[in-house]
Amino acid sequence: MITNTSALRDVLAGHGVKPTFQRLTILGAVMDNRSHPTIRALHAALVRKIPTLSKTTLYSTLELFAAKGLVRALTIDPAEVRYDGVPAPHHHFHCTACRRILDIEISCTNSRAGEIHGHRIDEVHGYFKGVCRDCRANDGRSVASPDRNK
Amino acid sequence: MITNTSALRDVLAGHGVKPTFQRLTILGAVMDNRSHPTIRALHAALVRKIPTLSKTTLYSTLELFAAKGLVRALTIDPAEVRYDGVPAPHHHFHCTACRRILDIEISCTNSRAGEIHGHRIDEVHGYFKGVCRDCRANDGRSVASPDRNK
DNA sequence: TTTCAATTTGTAATGATTACAAACACAAGC
DNA sequence: GCTTGTGTTTGTAATCATTACAAATTGAAA
Ligand SMILES: [Mn+2]
Ligand SMILES: [Mn+2]
Ligand SMILES: [Zn+2]
Ligand SMILES: [Zn+2]
Numbered sequence: 001m002i003t004n005t006s007a008l009r010d011v012l013a014g015h016g017v018k019p020t021f022q023r024l025t026i027l028g029a030v031m032d033n034r035s036h037p038t039i040r041a042l043h044a045a046l047v048r049k050i051p052t053l054s055k056t057t058l059y060s061t062l063e064l065f066a067a068k069g070l071v072r073a074l075t076i077d078p079a080e081v082r083y084d085g086v087p088a089p090h091h092h093f094h095c096t097a098c099r100r101i102l103d104i105e106i107s108c109t110n111s112r113a114g115e116i117h118g119h120r121i122d123e124v125h126g127y128f129k130g131v132c133r134d135c136r137a138n139d140g141r142s143v144a145s146p147d148r149n150k
Numbered sequence: 151m152i153t154n155t156s157a158l159r160d161v162l163a164g165h166g167v168k169p170t171f172q173r174l175t176i177l178g179a180v181m182d183n184r185s186h187p188t189i190r191a192l193h194a195a196l197v198r199k200i201p202t203l204s205k206t207t208l209y210s211t212l213e214l215f216a217a218k219g220l221v222r223a224l225t226i227d228p229a230e231v232r233y234d235g236v237p238a239p240h241h242h243f244h245c246t247a248c249r250r251i252l253d254i255e256i257s258c259t260n261s262r263a264g265e266i267h268g269h270r271i272d273e274v275h276g277y278f279k280g281v282c283r284d285c286r287a288n289d290g291r292s293v294a295s296p297d298r299n300k
Numbered sequence: 301t302t303t304c305a306a307t308t309t310g311t312a313a314t315g316a317t318t319a320c321a322a323a324c325a326c327a328a329g330c
Numbered sequence: 331g332c333t334t335g336t337g338t339t340t341g342t343a344a345t346c347a348t349t350a351c352a353a354a355t356t357g358a359a360a
Contacts, residue, residue, distance in 0.1 A: 018306080039348090054308065055310095055347095056310075056311095057307085057309070059348070060308085075228040076225060077225070078223070078225040078317090079317090079346095080347065091260070093267075093271075096272070104266060106260060116243070116254060116256070117254070117283060118282075119243050119281070120281045121243075122246070122279050122281070123279040124278055125226075125275075126260065126277075127275050128266065128271045129275065130269055130272040130273070131269070131270045132268075132269045136268070136270060168337080170338070202340075203340090204339065205316095205341095206319095206341075207339055209316095209318080210338090211338095229316080230315095
């Protein structure tokens with residue numbers, strides 16, 4: 001676990017969010033998981049720690065976190081929203097073969113928020129779609145399960 | 151109507167797609183509609199021209215067009231996929247108040263396709279999320295129906 | 301202890317998308 | 331003309347992520 005409980009408490013407190021057990025656990029899971037997990041994947045991973053955790057709580061909690069800017073919702077894959085525990089703007093690559101979403105580190109002058117043509121910018125999203133390096137090596141066959149965590 | 155039937159025929163023929171009446175009509179509708187319409191909006195507009203048109207045909211036809219690169223599917227709004235009749239890469243602005251998707255004309259060095267880190271790039275997507283100029287002037291109240299065409 | 305609001309949970313809708321098989325169109329060959 | 335076959339279109343029925351909603355639970359304040 002990268003993030004410990006007291007650090008998570010500080011993050012929540014710093015955004016005026018009451019640090020319940022569920023919220024601490026969920027935030028820790030999203031921030032530790034680098035695979036941009038779906039609600040489904042998060043729930044499967046979290047029921048081990050919170051057996052009674054409902055999907056409804058996951059939906060409402062992640063919506064709250066996203067509104068507070070703690071996490072970011074990625075709508076890259078039309079089938080399911082995925083969550084990114086790194087709220088700082090960065091690019092992504094979506095592989096249409098294995099359906100993974102990878103971080104891409106490139107500089108982009110358009111990644112600074114602010115304003116454009118009078119429109120207030122709250123979030124900046126940039127991503128590429130294609131076939132990832134691993135899947136290309138496998139001749140287009142998927143190289144990984146899209147649901148695997150960590 | 152911007153695009154006439156013979157021009158549409160050429161576009162389809164040029165991509166090896168048989169120019170049926172449905173396909174010609176659907177392609178014309180997507181290319182003429184600048185509002186990045188949903189399947190629902192397209193269907194509502196097209197049943198006037200093709201009373202028997204099924205949603206299934208719309209789904210399969212637009213999937214075909216997107217695969218051929220004639221149109222682009224936008225997954226910006228998590229609720230519904232929207233279609234863009236302009237396949238050339240360009241940026242978008244998604245207003246969370248009126249839910250419109252506006253074209254943004256900015257240059258971006260990352261908009262050229264090709265390859266990155268060994269991943270094959272087929273599509274480049276860039277967009278901003280926030281509150282549009284019109285909605286800001288209206289103090290955050292939505293300024294337009296998200297379904298209006300043209 | 302009592303109260304009360306916020307949080308969490310389970311269940312039931314909602315609604316876009318997909319699966320599937322029947323109906324249809326149309327060209328090639330007879 | 332008719333027959334056949336293939337691709338297209340259509341209607342209906344699942345699928346399944348997301349949302350709506352109200353009851354249950356929590357926890358702090360009075
Ligand atoms: Mn990321
Ligand atoms: Mn556009
Ligand atoms: Zn891949
Ligand atoms: Zn707006």
